[in-house]
Amino acid sequence: MIAGLYISGDSGTDILEVRGSMTKKWVRYEHAGEQGFGLLAQGVINGHSGELFQNSQASGETLQLQEVRLLAPCEPTKIVAMWNNFHQLAEAQDLIAPEFPFYFIKPASCVVGHGDEILHPEGYDGRLIYEGELGVVIGKTCKGVSRDEVADYVLGYTCINDVTAIHLLFKYDAFPQWTRAKSFDTFGVIGPCIAELDDPDTLYVKTVVNGEERQNYPVSDMFFSPLDLVSLIAGDMTLDPGDVIACGTSLGVKTMKPDTTVSVIIEGVGTLTNRYQPDTASQSED
Known part of the structure; x- marks a missing residue:
């Protein structure tokens, strides 16, 4: 954990911007050595007991x-992540329009939360890239x-940084290493909360690197909307409570330097912030 990374205002609400006073925002936290969860409003967490995805009750x-x-605001059994899901990116890179979502799996072991450090994989001397994305959190099987x-099966939405070891991804012509390049520990960054929203298609995703805006794109530019993705993927596999669908990224992806x-x-x-600061690395930023 990076001390002081996520509290810059008096109440800490800067990382959990509110669109309308009725938006519910679920957080998971650690306090005094114990883990808990609850609803956040105006910098105050109202604790709950039971299970986040089953009839939880306010604890007082x-x-x-x-x-x-x-x-991390949930503990997924898997992250189902998209590639080539934005019209602008496909046009810029001359990619085909997908007839069905192009997806891959990131394991639960790669998940970290807001404020956790992004680690450089041992034995890998290539570069890492960030990918700012919207995440859909499944609420029931x-x-x-x-x-x-399908909207009845979604708990809410979160921010994602889909970190990738980009040089490993295309190292072998015979078989692109999608799973390996995206599954190292700390490569599934999720948080800071799960926001219950009615219309995710109106959202914009921004990525800011060292204070400079690098990405700013509309969710409405997707080939497959967030709810389309849930329905289509659930036709292939069972999505469990807490599972996350990473909706893909658009223009503006670059590598990270130490x-x-x-x-x-x-x-x-909200705002999901993490630092990439490997002990030893010689990567430069493109």
Whole structure:
């Protein structure tokens, strides 16, 4: 954890921007050696008991955001991540329009939360890239659900940085290493919360690197909308509560050099900030 990384205002609400006062935002946290979860409002966490994805109840405990260490807001069994899901990116890179989502799997072991450091893989001397994305968090077991019904299976939305060892991805012509290049520990950055929103298609995803905006794109530019993705993927596999669909990224992806701070910002969801600071690395930024 990077001390002081995510609290810059008096209440800490700067990382959890609110679009409308009724937006519910779930967080998981660590406090006094114990883990918990609850709803965040105006810098105060209202603790809940039970299970996040099953009839949780308010416990009556309250904590200030500054008192806790935020964790990844869910514990997915898998992250289902997209490639080539944006019209602007496909046009710029002369990619084909997909007839069905192009997806790959990131394992649960790669997941970290807001404020955690992004680590450089041991034995890999290539560069890492950031990819700011919108994430869909599944709220209940989802398999074979129609597009009209799928919203009932979504708990909410979160920010994602889909970190990639880019030189490893295309190292072998015979078989692109999608899973390996994207599955190292700390490569699945999720947070800071799960926001319950009715219309994710109106959102914009921004990525800011060391204070400079690198990405700013509309979710509405997707080939397959967030809810389209849930329905289509659930036709292939069972999605469990807490699983995450990373909706893909658009223009503006670049490599990270050591001591880089990356923030993925989605108004109405929050700001996910992490630092890439390997002990030894000689990568330069493109």
